[in-house]
Amino acid sequence: MGARQPQTQGENEPDAAASAAASQPALGSSVSETRRSHLLSITDSALGYMSLEDMLSELLERIRDSLEVDTAAVLLLDEDRGVLVARAARGLEEEVRQGVQVPLARGFAGRVAAEARPIIIDLDHAEVVNPILRQKGIRSMLGVPVHVEDRVIGVMHIGTLVRRDFDEDDVTLLQLAADRAALAIDAARISEQRAVTAIMQRTLLPDALPEIPGMRFSAKYLPAGSGVKIGGDWYDVFQLADGQLAFVIGDVVGRGVLAASVMAEIRTALRAYTMQGHELTEVIAMLNELLVSMGRSRGATLSILKLDPQAEELEAVIAGHLPPLLIESGGRARFLEQRHGLPVGVRIGHDYEAFRYPFPTGSRLLLYTDGLIERRDESLDVGLERLAAAAEAAGPRDDSPLADGVYRALLDETPLEDDVALLAIESLSFEDPLEMTFSARPHVLGGLRNTVGRWLRAAGASEDELFDITLSTSEAAANAIEHAYGAREATFTLRCERDGQTVTIRVRDIGRWRTARPPGGGRGLEIMRSLLDDLEIDSDEEGTVVTMTKRLTRQA
Amino acid sequence: MSHLDIEQIDGVPVAHVKEDVDAASAAAIQQRLADALDPDALSLVVDLSDTRYVDSAGIDMLLRLGDRLDHRRAQLVLVIPETSQLKRLATIVGLPEAIAIRPSLADALREAKAQP
Numbered sequence: 182m183g184a185r186q187p188q189t190q191g192e193n194e195p196d197a198a199a200s201a202a203a204s205q206p207a208l209g210s211s212v213s214e215t216r217r218s219h220l221l222s223i224t225d226s227a228l229g230y231m232s233l234e235d236m237l238s239e240l241l242e243r244i245r246d247s248l249e250v251d252t253a254a255v256l257l258l259d260e261d262r263g264v265l266v267a268r269a270a271r272g273l274e275e276e277v278r279q280g281v282q283v284p285l286a287r288g289f290a291g292r293v294a295a296e297a298r299p300i301i302i303d304l305d306h307a308e309v310v311n312p313i314l315r316q317k318g319i320r321s322m323l324g325v326p327v328h329v330e331d332r333v334i335g336v337m338h339i340g341t342l343v344r345r346d347f348d349e350d351d352v353t354l355l356q357l358a359a360d361r362a363a364l365a366i367d368a369a370r371i372s373e374q375r376a377v378t379a380i381m382q383r384t385l386l387p388d389a390l391p392e393i394p395g396m397r398f399s400a401k402y403l404p405a406g407s408g409v410k411i412g413g414d415w416y417d418v419f420q421l422a423d424g425q426l427a428f429v430i431g432d433v434v435g436r437g438v439l440a441a442s443v444m445a446e447i448r449t450a451l452r453a454y455t456m457q458g459h460e461l462t463e464v465i466a467m468l469n470e471l472l473v474s475m476g477r478s479r480g481a482t483l484s485i486l487k488l489d490p491q492a493e494e495l496e497a498v499i500a501g502h503l504p505p506l507l508i509e510s511g512g513r514a515r516f517l518e519q520r521h522g523l524p525v526g527v528r529i530g531h532d533y534e535a536f537r538y539p540f541p542t543g544s545r546l547l548l549y550t551d552g553l554i555e556r557r558d559e560s561l562d563v564g565l566e567r568l569a570a571a572a573e574a575a576g577p578r579d580d581s582p583l584a585d586g587v588y589r590a591l592l593d594e595t596p597l598e599d600d601v602a603l604l605a606i607e608s609l610s611f612e613d614p615l616e617m618t619f620s621a622r623p624h625v626l627g628g629l630r631n632t633v634g635r636w637l638r639a640a641g642a643s644e645d646e647l648f649d650i651t652l653s654t655s656e657a658a659a660n661a662i663e664h665a666y667g668a669r670e671a672t673f674t675l676r677c678e679r680d681g682q683t684v685t686i687r688v689r690d691i692g693r694w695r696t697a698r699p700p701g702g703g704r705g706l707e708i709m710r711s712l713l714d715d716l717e718i719d720s721d722e723e724g725t726v727v728t729m730t731k732r733l734t735r736q737a
Numbered sequence: 738m739s740h741l742d743i744e745q746i747d748g749v750p751v752a753h754v755k756e757d758v759d760a761a762s763a764a765a766i767q768q769r770l771a772d773a774l775d776p777d778a779l780s781l782v783v784d785l786s787d788t789r790y791v792d793s794a795g796i797d798m799l800l801r802l803g804d805r806l807d808h809r810r811a812q813l814v815l816v817i818p819e820t821s822q823l824k825r826l827a828t829i830v831g832l833p834e835a836i837a838i839r840p841s842l843a844d845a846l847r848e849a850k851a852q853p
Contacts, residue, residue, distance in 0.1 A: 422740070423757050423789070458740030458755055491789075623761035630757070630790060648790075648822040655792055659760040704830060705793035711829045 219247035223358045233369040237269035237362060244358050245271050248351055250339040252319060255327065255362060256283060256290050257335040265290050265336055273340070275313050283310060290336040293324035297333050299352045300324050303344065314340065323347040327359045329367045337362060378404070381441045385415055385448065391426070394617050394632050395542070396490070397607040399582030405552065405597040412600030413440035413481075414550040417448055419456075422624065424490065424631035427455050430548035430604055431483030431502065443479045447472070447525070451485060461485055461498045465525065465533045469500075472526035480526040484548060488540060488606065491634030491651075495540040498533050500525045503551055503565075506572055508583075510543030514569040542639055545583055546606040547572055552599030553591060567591065576607075583607055611636050614678035619658070621665035621673050621690070630655050633677065633686070640679045641735050649712035650731050654686050656705040657727040661690035664725065682733045691724040741766060743773040749849045750774060751782040751842070758788060758795030767798045771805075780849035781806060784816040784842055791823055796830050803836045812837060814845045 222243045228236050241253040252272035256265035265283040267276040286295035288310030293300050301323050304314065314322070317340075324338035337359040339351075382402070390398035404412045413433035420426050429451055433440045450471055454464040465485060472481075482502040488495050497505060497517055501524035504516040522533040540546070547568075554564030568591065575586030583605035592601065615636055619625045633654050637647045658673065665671035673690040709716050715730040740756040752770055756762060774781055783799070785791065791799070803813040814837045817823050827838060839845040 422762065623759075626759050626761050626792075627757060645822070645825070648825075652790055652792060652826070655759065655790065659792060659794065662760065704796055708793055708796075708826070708830060 219243075219354060220357065222247060223354070223361055228361065228365070233365055234269070236365050238271070240358060240362055241269055241271040244339060244355065248339055248354060250345075251342045252317065252340040253338070255335060255337050256281075256294075257327075257366065258285070258294060258333060265294055268335070273313065273317065276311070279313070281311055281313065289314075289322060290324055290338060293326055293336045293338070294333050297326045297328070299326075299356065301347050301352075305344070318342055321345045321347065323351060323355060325352065325356045325359045327363045327366070329363050334363065334366060377438065381438070381445075385441060385445055387416075387418055390418055391420055393420075393426075393490075393628065394615060395609055395611045395635060396426075397582055397605075397609055399584035399605045399607075401584050401588050401601065401603040403552075403592070403597055403601045405600050412436050412602075413444060413479075414552065414600040414602035415444050415448060416548065416602045416604040417451070418604065419452055420628055421456060421458075421487075422627050424627035424629070426488045426490065426606075427451075428486045428488070428546075428548060428604060428606060429483060430505075430550060430602060431481050432550045432600075432602075433481040434479045436600070440479060443472075443477055443481065446475075446477075447481055447483070455485070455487075460535070461487055461496055462533045462535045465498050465500055465522065466531070469525045469527075469531055469533075470529060473529045477526050480524040482524045486546070486548070490608075490631040491638070491647075493539060493541050493544075493608070493635065493638065495538045495546065496535050497538065498522070498535045500533060503549065503554070506547040506549070506569060507538060507540075508545040508547070508572050508576075510541055512573060514573045516565065516569070540608060542608050542610055542635075543577065544608045545572070545577065547583060547587060548604040548606075549587075550600065550602045552597060552601035553587075553603055555599065557598065577609070611639060611677075614676055616677075617675045618672050619675065621662045621671035623659070623662055626655055626658060626662075629658055629675065633675070636677050637684070640684060640733065641682075642684070642733055643735065646731065646733055650684060650686065650729065653709040653712050653716075653729050654688065656709050657686075657688040657729065660705060660727065661688055661725070664690050682735070684731050684733060686729045688727045688729075689724060741769055743770075746782075746842075746846060747850065749780055749782055749846055750778055751784060751846075753784045753787070755787045757790040757792075758785075758798065759790060759792040760794040763794045763798040767802060770802065776809075778811060780812045780814060782814045782816060782842070782845045782849055784845070785823055786816055786818055786821070786842070788823065791826065793830075796826075796832065799832070800835055812849065814839060814848050816840070816842050816845045 223240065228240060231239060237255055241255065244253045254270035254273050254276055255268050257268045259266055263285045267281040270276045283290045285291050289302055304320050304322065319340040320342060321344050322338055322340040324336050326333045327335040327337055337355060339355060386402055390400060398418060400416055413436055415431055417429040418426065431447065433444045447468060450468050451464060454467050459467065482500060484497060484499045484502045484505055486495055486497045486505065497519065499519060499521045501521055504518060506514055506516055508514045517538065519536040520534050523531050554568050556564060571587050571590035575590060576583050578586065584603050588603060619629060630651050634647055634651045637650055642650065661673035673688060676687045678685045709729065713729050713731050717728040719726045741752060741754055743750060743752045754766065758766055806813045817827060817838050819840045827833060832838065837848055839848055
């Protein structure tokens with residue numbers, strides 16, 4: 182082997198010298214004026230204001246001048262692949278251009294990184310992996326590790342075209358430069374990770390919670406610690422074509438970009454399977470098969486729930502996740518203590534079971550991840566009890582959504598030990614009268630029927646009446662949508678009102694009533710006339726108002 | 738089961754519709770039924786047992802589908818349980834005069850297989 186320790190040093194001393202230098206940049210009076218100016222050029226704070234690329238180039242240039250060497254280079258460790266990759270170089274620019282990669286523990290730079298200490302070699306006697314070093318005619322080299330805290334993140338090395346015995350001062354100065362570079366590299370990496378984390382979180386969590394009359398959704402997502410690493414917790418809310426609503430909360434094992442990518446796969450698969458109309462048990466079984474077949478080693482716990490707003494019924498499937506908390510309309514909180522399936526991605530062929538719960542007006546549902554309730558040195562039951570008490574105490578309140586109230590009660594004062602995701606669904610009483618505006622697109626019809634159906638149920642309609650009035654309203658809305666065909670961003674409004682036992686619903690659009698061709702070949706009108714007590718259609722220059730009236734057999 | 742599953746029962750194609758058939762979905766459902774139907778099929782059973790709403794656009798679609806099958810000397814049979822709200826709707830729009838409606842899948846299959 183051609184590697185030698187600096188002649189004046191024993192086997193372990195260069196490390197000590199280097200780290201002493203790193204922690205004490207002012208080396209004291211023994212340092213000559215020239216050395217001092219070299220030190221200043223390397224620790225110059227102006228370097229901190231440059232981009233990482235410019236900073237490394239400038240630093241290497243200054244090293245070349247100060248140490249009077251021909252080449253200077255920085256290689257950074259790619260931890261996933263276990264190789265050092267040339268990042269910046271002076272006098273060895275080919276190394277960066279050709280993307281030289283040195284395996285850990287092999288070659289000169291690989292050994293510096295693996296042994297985490299300064300190494301000096303004489304190329305006349307050394308085995309060299311990188312052909313560029315030979316081609317350049319480099320004779321002597323000194324390399325030092327670049328570390329952040331105790332981790333080696335790369336190597337900085339210098340070389341000369343004439344043989345040179347690097348001494349202790351050279352090692353100290355190069356290590357100082359490496360430490361300066363480490364600070365900049367680490368800062369750049371953290372800011373890059375933060376940016377990736379922020380983007381992933383924006384992409385992985387819903388842009389906005391749905392706005393549905395008579396419902397309130399609220400959510401919180403809080404990554405633990407500095408927010409540098411993305412957590413594995415997520416939640417999702419989406420509406421199905423028939424107006425039912427799906428809610429998901431889950432937790433992928435681990436953190437960071439890998440956990441986030443598994444989370445993205447799960448989120449997409451759940452949406453796709455659910456929107457295709459599969460039963461929730463099938464959705465989870467299909468997701469489980471998918472994850473197992475993809476060889477995902479990271480399992481996930483999750484709960485998926487579906488709300489049928491018109492039937493006021495909730496369906497839940499739990500895959501190893503903490504039980505959702507249901508706060509009944511009377512105010513009592515209870516956990517959905519149903520049979521849990523295994524976490525997904527663990528065992529193929531596992532069966533999941535769905536359970537149903539009534540969810541009448543005034544009911545509230547809280548989905549959460551373990552970070553919300555788990556505290557060190559405390560049993561899970563204590564955390565669950567605290568959550569139930571907080572949810573009971575937190576509402577229902579007009580001015581404060583449930584997720585906010587629970588968050589304030591449980592976490593405001595406590596530093597987070599784990600990520601927290603929290604999603605709350607509240608079924609509220611309707612305003613009287615109920616007024617809504619819809620985008621004039623066919624896909625709103627399912628949600629519209631569910632909201633009108635729920636409103637009619639609250640108004641005391643029988644099952645027959647609920648069907649008749651809801652379907653008629655849907656027909657009137659479909660007319661308004663057809664009128665608006667081609668108009669951009671067209672909307673229509675819906676107003677539901679009850680006076681004693683009489684229900685009046687008005688649909689107003691801003692288009693002309695096409696008398697020549699009523700939608701449904703006139704069948705829509707025929708249906709509405711048969712199902713309602715009274716139907717009025719008023720059309721003028723402004724648009725069309727359809728007024729539907731029906732007297733209910735019983736009172737609310 | 739997804740929103741629309743098509744299976745063969747005793748050689749009869751049966752489509753289970755589990756979503757609302759309305760102005761938003763009727764065209765797509767018709768297309769999927771047409772795609773899934775063997776040109777030689779003598780009948781098609783459309784099971785509406787789990788469907789909550791069918792609007793005028795949905796009724797039109799079912800009538801058109803019935804006509805098309807009729808031209809091919811094939812028969813459309815709907816399953817609408819007696820307890821379904823759709824039963825009242827079907828009567829109001831005169832659907833039973835144009836399309837065979839049976840209260841259960843078993844009855845519908847009997848009807849479909851009785852075809853010459």
